[in-house]
Structure formats: structure tokens, C-alpha cells
Amino acid sequence: MKEILREIGMIARALDSISNIEFKEYDLTRGQYLYLVRICERPGIIQEKVAELIKVDRTTAARSIKKLEMNGFIVKKEAEHNKKIKKLYPTEKGKKIFPFIKRENDHSNTVALAGLSEEEIENLFDLLKRVRGNLEKDWEFVKKGNKRSY
Amino acid sequence: MKEILREIGMIARALDSISNIEFKEYDLTRGQYLYLVRICERPGIIQEKVAELIKVDRTTAARSIKKLEMNGFIVKKEAEHNKKIKKLYPTEKGKKIFPFIKRENDHSNTVALAGLSEEEIENLFDLLKRVRGNLEKDWEFVKKGNKRSY
């Protein structure tokens, strides 16, 4: 059995660790960059959706987003015809640091993909998307309290 | 810019989340399976090395391993000619659940790789190892307090 998922875990933790250290410079604490990026990319998104995109617990997302709001990076707005949801938007402050986050992520991408050809990168991306698609079903299934059988 | 690292992050979080939920059944709390697996695979390994393999902060590894010890999954042994290091070994209890962890991980692997051909899997594994190799240098560099320039 090829330990593909182990490689992925190592890569993800290393990356996250690097990003968290680097973003302290912008007063973003651990994990916050993830949420801010998604909100900048899809203004008006609701927090439930953000959690789903990032694959993180709903309550974790709730608190991270609350903190982003308290620190002035984003705002929550009540929706027009729906009293339940709260749409999320970056503030000027949030919008301003977005490019720096992108820049850092791009740099990590570049470092990570050093020595891979265009074709290999294309290929890797395609394979990863398929893997992610396969897993997100199980993730949602297990998160809802269901039990996988194997 | 292909968002390869984002895919990897999503996959890693989903997987970790699933595993953590599934391993509660064996009285392993969050993250512990990672450490136990490495110690079972390389008995006699020291905790500093485990942290490096997993790509996690040294102090986090220290506490997770301490907990594994307190809960009787592993033991720390003083080394013969070295008063500083403590070699780690699984106990009978630890060895007993190791196959269950493997089984779960294998299942997640199978789910993740559904629809990929043998060749594609081989290829993905190879690409990921290269990406991991590229990143671990930066991780160690940044972890030591150095600043990447980009």
C-alpha cells in the first residue's frame, strides 16, 4: 500500500506551519489566513460554506471567523430575505492584506513544485482533485455521525 | 497558478478529521494515531525524530507522546550510552491497536484512490514525494526562525 495520504499529511502540516509563522507579520493568528482567503474570493459566502470548503469543523470556522470580524478583517451582514444566514465580506483592511497572502501562497506553490514539469504539475493537480472529490463524501458522511464500514 | 497546495490542505484536513473520529473507539485522542504509528514502525525512535517525520512542532510531539505513555500505549526508555535521549517503544497495548490503525488508513487510502489506475497512483505517489522533499527544507528553515525571501 502506497502511503499517499501520509505524504499529503506531511506536506499539509509543513505548509500550514510555514504560513502561520509568516502571517503573524500581518496580525493573523493561526489558521485565519485560510478563512480570509475564501471570504475574499467569494464575498457574500456564509460561514457554513466556508467550513465545508476548508474541511474544518463548523464551530472552529465560527470562532475563527468571529475573530476575523473582531479584528476588523471582515464583516458579517444580515441577508435580505433570510433572517438566519450572515453573509461575509472582507473589509478594506482585509482586502489590503489579501494580495500578501496570495503572494505567500504562490511562493510556497513555486517552492513545492520545483523540479516538476508543466505537464507533471497539470497531472498532479488533476489527480489531487479526484482524490479530494473521493474523500469529501466520506468526510461529510463521518462528520454527520455516520459510521464507515470496512 | 494551480492551487495544488489548497487541494492538499483540504484532503489532509478531511482525512485527519475522519481518522480522529474513528480512532476514539480505541481511546486515542486527537492526533495520537500519527505518533503511535511512527513509533510502532520504528521502535527505538526518539521524539525529536517523530516530530520531524510528522512535521509537527517539537513541543506538540512531546506532549502527545507523553500522553501516549501515560495511557499505556508506549514506553520511554533511557538509552545505553546516551543520557539525553529517550527511545520510544510500543507496549503490548500499543502493538495491539496498531493493525486497526493500519486498517483504517488503508481503507482511507482505498477510498481516496478510487478510480485511479495503478499507474496514476504510482505517479501521484512519486510526485507527492518530490513535493514533500521540496517543502521540508523550507519548513525546517522557517521553523528555526529564519525568514524566507520572496
Add this chain to the structure above:
DNA sequence: TTAATTTTATTGTATTTGCAACAAAAAAAT
């Protein structure tokens, strides 16, 4: 051999994370 540096392990503290439980709005089923 002694001094300086690196490796390994630990603890204090602050923060993040996520499960459990709750509440209320919205959507679906009857």
C-alpha cells in the same frame, strides 16, 4: 581540554480546535 554550539527534552502560557448541546429560522414532508 575548554569553550561554543547543537541536540534533545521539558514546562508555562496563550490560543485554537472540535465535540456536545442548544436555539431558531428555513425547507421539506405529511
Add this chain to the structure above:
DNA sequence: ATTTTTTTGTTGCAAATACAATAAAATTAA
């Protein structure tokens, strides 16, 4: 139209995570 289920959001609590600082053994440099 009413009941049931799903969606969305929140808080209490326990635990994990990681940065900083400390200590001591081991290794390397002088």
C-alpha cells in the same frame, strides 16, 4: 396548515497546539 427535518449559528467545555523560555547532555570548534 402543521409537523418534521435540515440548515445555520452559537456557547460551554475539554483537549491539542505551538511559541517562548529553560535546562542539560552531546557534539563540534577553538
